[in-house]
Amino acid sequence: MNKSRNKKKSTNPHISYKYIAVFCVTFAIFNFFVEKIASKNEGKNNPQIQNIRFNQVQSYKSNIGKQKFSKITVKNNIKITSVQNRKREFIANLLPIIRGANQDIIEKRNIFFQIEKKIKSNDLNVLEAAILKTLFNEYKVKNNDLAELKKRIDIVPISLAIAQAAIESGWGTSRFAQEGNAYFGQKIIGIKANGIKPSDSENPLIKVRIFESLNDSVEAYLNNLNTHFAYKNFRKSRNELRSFGKTLEGIVLANQLKKYSELGNEYIINVQEIIKKNNLSKFDFIEYTSAQR
Numbered sequence: 001m002n003k004s005r006n007k008k009k010s011t012n013p014h015i016s017y018k019y020i021a022v023f024c025v026t027f028a029i030f031n032f033f034v035e036k037i038a039s040k041n042e043g044k045n046n047p048q049i050q051n052i053r054f055n056q057v058q059s060y061k062s063n064i065g066k067q068k069f070s071k072i073t074v075k076n077n078i079k080i081t082s083v084q085n086r087k088r089e090f091i092a093n094l095l096p097i098i099r100g101a102n103q104d105i106i107e108k109r110n111i112f113f114q115i116e117k118k119i120k121s122n123d124l125n126v127l128e129a130a131i132l133k134t135l136f137n138e139y140k141v142k143n144n145d146l147a148e149l150k151k152r153i154d155i156v157p158i159s160l161a162i163a164q165a166a167i168e169s170g171w172g173t174s175r176f177a178q179e180g181n182a183y184f185g186q187k188i189i190g191i192k193a194n195g196i197k198p199s200d201s202e203n204p205l206i207k208v209r210i211f212e213s214l215n216d217s218v219e220a221y222l223n224n225l226n227t228h229f230a231y232k233n234f235r236k237s238r239n240e241l242r243s244f245g246k247t248l249e250g251i252v253l254a255n256q257l258k259k260y261s262e263l264g265n266e267y268i269i270n271v272q273e274i275i276k277k278n279n280l281s282k283f284d285f286i287e288y289t290s291a292q293r
Contacts, residue, residue, distance in 0.1 A: 180210025
């Protein structure tokens with residue numbers, strides 16, 4: 001009995017060590033898996049790591065946004081540059097032609113003043129009388145009215161001419177400008193009239209007058225403002241500026257062109273805006289040879 005009891009007591013420590021060993025191994029395995037899971041979830045609850053990842057995402061999105069914006073900017077710059085170049089070319093083409101046509105008018109104006117002096121001194125010869133008659137006919141002045149002729153033989157400000165041409169021809173891109181050098185929208189009436197029929201016109205007799213050259217178009221425009229009854233107030237205001245010794249500025253005289261377009265006052269505003277935005281007023285201070293008031 002004592003031996004059997006001793007045997008049982010002797011086996012108890014051995015069994016307990018076995019259980020301890022199993023427990024340790026199990027704990028080690030459990031701890032290993034816990035660390036694995038923890039490493040996978042690392043950063044989910046860590047504010048610093050979350051901020052780093054958030055900043056990286058935001059930076060990526062920001063870079064994409066900048067790339068898209070830079071592409072749009074390049075396209076817009078190309079478009080803007082194209083418009084600016086077209087305007088510069090338009091002005092460069094028209095400027096010398098308008099200036100040259102104005103210079104011709106200045107020379108006729110000088111001749112008029114010379115003849116006027118001869119008339120006052122009662123010293124007019126046959127040749128001068130013939131020249132005066134030609135001027136009366138050219139500027140459609142009746143009854144030998146010298147005062148009216150003086151109002152009509154004068155220049156049109158370059159800024160005004162360019163601005164109106166820009167509006168009427170779409171800066172030289174219109175069908176009328178491309179096909180017929182029609183830069184000022186002048187109309188002509190008649191079945192056999194040499195012109196281009198507007199697509200939106202209901203009257204087949206009304207056409208846009210065509211010209212052989214841009215020079216002819218400019219000269220016809222100047223003659224229109226200097227002779228047509230619709231622009232009587234334009235010529236009156238121009239003459240008043242002359243009498244006060246002021247520069248003929250397009251932005252001022254544009255106020256008298258209400259009848260040039262069906263838009264009326266809106267047209268005047270459009271002309272003045274083009275003069276301002278494109279800095280055209282500077283051309284009104286160009287000096288002409290032997291210009292007399």
